[in-house]
Amino acid sequence: MPKILIQFAHPTLSKSSVQKTMESYCRAVKGVTFNDLYENYPDLYIDVKKEQQLLLQHDIIVLQHPFYWYSSPPIMKQWLDLVLEYNWAYGPEGNRLAGKKIFNALSCGGSKEAYKDTGYNRFPVNEYLLPFNQTAHLCKMEYLPPFVIHETYSMKQQTIDDHGKQYASILKAFVNNEIQQEHYQHIEYLNELHLLSALNS
Ligand SMILES: Cc1cc2nc3c(=O)[nH]c(=O)nc-3n(C[C@H](O)[C@H](O)[C@H](O)COP(=O)(O)O)c2cc1C
Numbered sequence: 739m740p741k742i743l744i745q746f747a748h749p750t751l752s753k754s755s756v757q758k759t760m761e762s763y764c765r766a767v768k769g770v771t772f773n774d775l776y777e778n779y780p781d782l783y784i785d786v787k788k789e790q791q792l793l794l795q796h797d798i799i800v801l802q803h804p805f806y807w808y809s810s811p812p813i814m815k816q817w818l819d820l821v822l823e824y825n826w827a828y829g830p831e832g833n834r835l836a837g838k839k840i841f842n843a844l845s846c847g848g849s850k851e852a853y854k855d856t857g858y859n860r861f862p863v864n865e866y867l868l869p870f871n872q873t874a875h876l877c878k879m880e881y882l883p884p885f886v887i888h889e890t891y892s893m894k895q896q897t898i899d900d901h902g903k904q905y906a907s908i909l910k911a912f913v914n915n916e917i918q919q920e921h922y923q924h925i926e927y928l929n930e931l932h933l934l935s936a937l938n939s
Pocket of ligand 1: 748753754755756757758803804805806807808809844845846847848849890891
């Protein structure tokens with residue numbers, strides 16, 4: 739069974755509604771390890787060896803965070819900078835993450851329409867995520883489409899719960915090996931996987 743590691747970054751979780759709800763749903767999924775980076779490293783001093791061990795122990799890595807200035811909160815970058823070492827994660831002898839899957843799971847204020855070439859954000863979310871995509875590629879990992887929750891500002895708790903349940907069902911399907919490459923290779927967001935019959939049975 740694949741094991742999932744959620745690398746979570748929210749600097750003000752006490753004020754969160756969407757990520758807080760996502761957290762509670764995904765923590766309940768068997769086979770998921772939830773690693774709260776701001777809780778573990780409030781001073782940003784990351785335990786590199788511990789984080790590398792965690793990566794080795796899991797098959798699917800999820801970078802879960804609110805979208806801040808078209809990227810992640812800064813601890814996610816700090817974690818990437820320190821943990822993905824040369825000749826460990828990348829470089830001629832850096833094969834430790836090869837073959838693992840990785841994707842972003844994010845929430846953002848902007849609507850899907852706003853992330854079109856005609857919208858005020860001009861580019862799709864997937865284009866803003868290209869540095870994550872290429873980082874994964876350099877580490878010989880497989881970068882999957884992101885799970886994205888749009889329009890968080892006016893979202894009712896019932897809708898947030900629906901997204902949380904959908905997120906958990908997708909994680910569960912990964913743990914149960916019910917999602918294969920053919921299911922996600924042509925989709926924009928992993929959210930579309932909820933149409934899969936395996937997830938609705
Ligand atoms: C510092 C900051 C930067 C933000 N940048 C963006 C952004 O670039 N694009 C966007 O759509 N939303 C942006 N937002 C909105 C957040 O993504 C949104 O409020 C968050 O995902 C909601 O989740 P939460 O309830 O867990 O905080 C930003 C919010 C903050 C506080």
